[in-house]
Amino acid sequence: MHEILSPAESQALLLSLRVSSVAVVAALPFAFATALFLARVRFAGKALVNGIVHLPLVLPPVAVGFLLLVVFGSRGPVGGWLEAHLGIRFVFNWTGAVLASALITFPLQVRAIRLALEGSDATLGEAARTLGAGPLDRLVNITLPLALPGIVSGAITAFAASLGEFGAIITFVSNIPGQTQTLPLAIYAALQVPGGETEAARLCGLSILLALIVMTAGEFAGRRARP
Amino acid sequence: MTVDVFLRHRHGAFALDVSFAAQSGMTALFGPSGAGKSTIVGAIAGLLRPQEGRIAVNGRVLLDTAARICVPAALRRTAVVLQDARLFLHMSVEDNLLFGWRRAQTKADAATIAHIVELLGLGGLLARRPQRLSGGEKSRVALGRALLAAPDMLLLDEPLAALDAARRREILPYLEKLAREARLPMLYVSHSVDEVARLADTIVVIENGRVKAQGPAFDLLTDIDAIAGVPPLGAVFVATVREHRVDGLSLLAFDGGVLAVSRLAQAVGTSLRVRLRAEDVMLAREEPRAISANNVLPCTVSAMRASGDQADVQLLCGATRLVARITSASLARLGLEPGLAVFAIVKSVIVEREAG
Incomplete structure (x- = not known):
C-alpha cells in the first residue's frame, strides 16, 4: 500500500477509517436506545425530541463544530470537566474528530433503526412475553434481530457519511496531520498549497474508491441481515 | 385443574364485570364482537392490567388487585394463540416451536415434543421460515409453540378468525384432538x-x-334464553354408533332415541359428538308419513321464546334437549305450548367428532 500511496496519504486514509468506525460503533448503542424510545414509547412532545435528534443533520456542520467547541472545548462546561477529572481531551485530538463525526451521523443511525423497528411487528414482543421471555431476553432475542437490517444499513450509511465529514471536524478540532486530518481535510489542505491540485486529485480518487467499496459492502450486508 | 376469574375494568364507555370458573378441557368464551372477550384474555395473560380483579390458575394467584399481586406476563405460564399467529420471522419453525420450551421451568421431554409435532402435523415444516408457511400452517405452528411452553393454561383468542373456510376446516380437526387429549384448561374465545x-x-x-350464562355446552346450547338472538344455535349431545345398515345408513343411539345418518367410518360402539342445528329441525303436531327426512323424533315442548318473526322452541326428546327455530307465524298456527307432544323432523345431523 505504501508503494501506491504516500505516507501522508495512507495516514489520512487510515485515520479516516479509524475515526469513522469508532464514531459509528460508539454512537450505535445510543442510537438504538433513542430509536427504540421513539418507535415504542408514546409521549407528549415526541415531535420536539425527534426534531432535536435530527438537528445535526439539518444544522450547518460548521455550526455543529462551533457548538462542540463551546461545550466540549477545554474551557467548555463539559470539556473542561472531562479534562480536569478524567484527563479526556477532545480538542486537537482524533477523539474530537470521532465525537464530531458521531454526532453528525447520529440521526442517520437513529432513523434507519427506527424505521426497521416500526416496520417490524411490535406484537411479537407480546407473544414472546406470554412464552416466558423477560425484558432483557426480548430485547436480545426479538427486538435486536428484528431491528438488525436497520442497524446494518444505518451503520453503513453513517460510516459513509462520516468519511466525508468536514465542517464539524475542522471547526472543532482543526486540521492536524495524523491527529485530525481525515481524507476530506487532507484534500482541503492540499488545495491550500500552490501546485497541490495533483495531490488533491489523488486523494479525491481515493475517496471515490472508498465510498464505492463501502456502499457496495453495505448493500450486500443489508440483504444478508433481512429476516 | 381450575381457573378462577373475576375482573372489573372500565375503559371509556365500556365496562367489564365478569366472574367465572373454567375446568380442564375446552371452555368457550362465547359472545358477539366487542363483548369484552379479548379484554378477558389480555387480563389473564397479563398483557393488560384490569382496575380490579383476581385470577388464579390451579390455586396459583396470577392477579389479585386487592392484595397488590400482579405476576408479570412472562412468569404466568398462560400461553396465548391469537388470530394472527405472531411467529418470530427471524427464526425457523423449529426455533419458534422451542422458544417457550427453552424458557419453561418444567420442560416437556423429547417424547412429548415429538407427540405435539405429530399431533399438529409439523414434522415437514421444522426447517422452514414462517414467511414460507400458509395461513393454516402458521396457526398450527403457533398452537404447537404455545403447547410446548408447558403452560398451566392455554388461551385461544379467535385462532381461526383470520383463516378462510378451507383453512378453518384444516385446523379444526387439530383443535378437536387437542380438546380431547390435553389435560390443561383451555379458554377458547369465539x-x-x-x-x-x-x-x-x-x-x-x-x-x-357481563357473563350472561355459563354451564356445560350440552345444556347451554339448547338454553334458548342464554343464547337468544345468536344465529344458529342447536343441540349438542353424545350418541353411540349402534349399527351400520346395508341400506347405507348408520344408526346412532342417544338418550332419547335413534338417529339415522349417512354411513359413518367409525366402528360400532364409538361415542360421537352430534349436533342438530336449530334451523334443521322442523315441527309437526301429528306424525308425518311418507317424508324424505330419515329422522322423526317424538318430543315434548318444554319452552318457547319468540323474538320478532322468529321463534325458538325448546324440546325434550327423552332426556336430551333439542331446539327448533321456526317462524313466529308457525308457532301461533301450531298452537304450541309447554307440555305439548310434537314430532321433530330432523333435516340433517352433524357428526362433529369422536367424544372424548
Missing part, C-alpha cells in the same frame, strides 16, 4: 357457534361485558 358447538365442553356467554 363468536362462531359452529366452532363452539364443535369444541367446547363448557360455555361462558359474554354479552356487554
Whole structure:
C-alpha cells in the first residue's frame, strides 16, 4: 500500500477509517436506545425530541463544530470537566474528530433503526412475553434481530457519511496531520498549497474508491441481515 | 385443574364485570364482537392490567388487585394463540416451536415434543421460515409453540378468525384432538357457534361485558334464553354408533332415541359428538308419513321464546334437549305450548367428532 500511496496519504486514509468506525460503533448503542424510545414509547412532545435528534443533520456542520467547541472545548462546561477529572481531551485530538463525526451521523443511525423497528411487528414482543421471555431476553432475542437490517444499513450509511465529514471536524478540532486530518481535510489542505491540485486529485480518487467499496459492502450486508 | 376469574375494568364507555370458573378441557368464551372477550384474555395473560380483579390458575394467584399481586406476563405460564399467529420471522419453525420450551421451568421431554409435532402435523415444516408457511400452517405452528411452553393454561383468542373456510376446516380437526387429549384448561374465545358447538365442553356467554350464562355446552346450547338472538344455535349431545345398515345408513343411539345418518367410518360402539342445528329441525303436531327426512323424533315442548318473526322452541326428546327455530307465524298456527307432544323432523345431523 505504501508503494501506491504516500505516507501522508495512507495516514489520512487510515485515520479516516479509524475515526469513522469508532464514531459509528460508539454512537450505535445510543442510537438504538433513542430509536427504540421513539418507535415504542408514546409521549407528549415526541415531535420536539425527534426534531432535536435530527438537528445535526439539518444544522450547518460548521455550526455543529462551533457548538462542540463551546461545550466540549477545554474551557467548555463539559470539556473542561472531562479534562480536569478524567484527563479526556477532545480538542486537537482524533477523539474530537470521532465525537464530531458521531454526532453528525447520529440521526442517520437513529432513523434507519427506527424505521426497521416500526416496520417490524411490535406484537411479537407480546407473544414472546406470554412464552416466558423477560425484558432483557426480548430485547436480545426479538427486538435486536428484528431491528438488525436497520442497524446494518444505518451503520453503513453513517460510516459513509462520516468519511466525508468536514465542517464539524475542522471547526472543532482543526486540521492536524495524523491527529485530525481525515481524507476530506487532507484534500482541503492540499488545495491550500500552490501546485497541490495533483495531490488533491489523488486523494479525491481515493475517496471515490472508498465510498464505492463501502456502499457496495453495505448493500450486500443489508440483504444478508433481512429476516 | 381450575381457573378462577373475576375482573372489573372500565375503559371509556365500556365496562367489564365478569366472574367465572373454567375446568380442564375446552371452555368457550362465547359472545358477539366487542363483548369484552379479548379484554378477558389480555387480563389473564397479563398483557393488560384490569382496575380490579383476581385470577388464579390451579390455586396459583396470577392477579389479585386487592392484595397488590400482579405476576408479570412472562412468569404466568398462560400461553396465548391469537388470530394472527405472531411467529418470530427471524427464526425457523423449529426455533419458534422451542422458544417457550427453552424458557419453561418444567420442560416437556423429547417424547412429548415429538407427540405435539405429530399431533399438529409439523414434522415437514421444522426447517422452514414462517414467511414460507400458509395461513393454516402458521396457526398450527403457533398452537404447537404455545403447547410446548408447558403452560398451566392455554388461551385461544379467535385462532381461526383470520383463516378462510378451507383453512378453518384444516385446523379444526387439530383443535378437536387437542380438546380431547390435553389435560390443561383451555379458554377458547369465539363468536362462531359452529366452532363452539364443535369444541367446547363448557360455555361462558359474554354479552356487554357481563357473563350472561355459563354451564356445560350440552345444556347451554339448547338454553334458548342464554343464547337468544345468536344465529344458529342447536343441540349438542353424545350418541353411540349402534349399527351400520346395508341400506347405507348408520344408526346412532342417544338418550332419547335413534338417529339415522349417512354411513359413518367409525366402528360400532364409538361415542360421537352430534349436533342438530336449530334451523334443521322442523315441527309437526301429528306424525308425518311418507317424508324424505330419515329422522322423526317424538318430543315434548318444554319452552318457547319468540323474538320478532322468529321463534325458538325448546324440546325434550327423552332426556336430551333439542331446539327448533321456526317462524313466529308457525308457532301461533301450531298452537304450541309447554307440555305439548310434537314430532321433530330432523333435516340433517352433524357428526362433529369422536367424544372424548
